[in-house]
Amino acid sequence: MFEQHNIEYKSSWHDDYLKWICGFANTQGGRIYIGRDDSGEAVGLDNCKKLRGRYYYRSGSVKQELTGSALNEFLLKRAGRTWDDVVENRASFDDIDERTVGVFLRMAENAGRLPDINGVSTPELLEKLRLAENGQLKRAAIVLFGKDPGRFYPNTFVKIGKFADNDFEILFQETEEGNIIQVLDSVLRQLNHKFLIRKISFEGMNRIETLEYPVVALREMLLNALIHRNYMGAPAQIRVYDNKLSVWNHGTLPEGITLDKLAQSHSSYPRNPIIAEACFRGGFIDAWGSGIMKIFNSCKMAQMPAPSIEEDGGGFMVKLFKDKFSEEELHKTGLNARQIVAVQYVKEKGKITNGEYQKLNNCSRNTASIELNVLVNKSVLENSDMKGAGSFYKLNIIAQ
Secondary structure, X not given: OOOEOOEEEEOOOOOOHHHHHHHHHOOOOOEEEEOEOOOOOEOOOOOHHHOOOOEEEEEOOEEEEEOHHHHHHHHHHHOOOOHHHOEOOOOOHHHEOHHHHHHHHHHHHHHOOOOOOOOOOHHHHHHHOOOEEOOEEEHHHHHHHEOOHHHOOOOOOEEEEEEOOOOOOEEEEEEEOOOXXXXXXXXXXXXXXXXXXXXXXXXXXXXXXXXXXXXXXXXXXXXXXXXXXOOOOOOEEEEEOOOEEEEEEEOOOOOOOOHHHHOOOOOOOOOOHHHHHHHHHOOOOOOOOOHHHHHHHHHHHOOOOOOEEEEEOOEEEEEEEOOOOOHHHHHHOOOOHHHHHHHHHHHHHOOXXXXXXXXXXXXXXXXXXXXXXXXXXXXXXXXXXXXXXXXXXXXXXXXX
């Protein structure tokens, strides 16, 4: 092939050729071949190891180099593919767990979102769900139904840890491995039996046990982490504390979606659309883009503090808070340091008087009265029925 308007051959490298690259990029594209003479014959290249290919991405006014999993996602996107849509040449249908397929089929039948599945074989089902192509499994099939997804992709497991409040001391931990459907069940069971306290109440003679957090919220948080995570990155992680719980998955929000939009109705741009579509057909999720709203609504119905959502360490994190009166929650309400100290005092002692507030915070009676009234107006504390010298303040449990 001879040189053309968009093809250039260069026998050696010079930094000036970057101008040619920019010229191609600003018009209709083109290619520069380094190590070929004018007729296109290979002539070799000295010190070729010094030429290291780099990919850069411009976000706003910031130029960033793409590496690792971010580069992998970028190249797949340029090719019009997603990670889960790629054929896994190392896998065969023997790597599919038939029991998991059976669970999926029962849920899909109940959901009514996958018609004409009676009597279908596993290969036919996977082709129908776009999890296989021309008799070959895609990565999505391994993640959803594989006997051992970790054999192909090492970080498919979920880490669960119980932490002290200092965030560094881990008290105990577990790891759950398997495909998405297996892990969804095993993680929820681990949380139920080992990591979370079950509250006991009675309705007549019936004993009722409920978890510290809404099961709907926990399930949606876990599904979000498993379906939308970056499978080339770190494993999903659940951190459990005395007063809060967080679920983190690797992978930042897609373009067009911001944190403030997540708790509202929004379009969905799933990182792994093949996995997401199969989970929808199977009845595991109701609709794309509704998971975060369900988390917020379930916490509201349980009269718990609103969850927090944030991008953290190259990933996405959702936090649930058990205690409305934790320091982290009180800061959100705009209370000052003295008021927060007073609330922690009430949590420990059960009540506080105006005089105790003064002594605790080294402030005047007038300041104590003003700030205690603010705590009452914000429904953090409530007045006792007593008046005068015997009056005190206690936590407003009903408002919680």
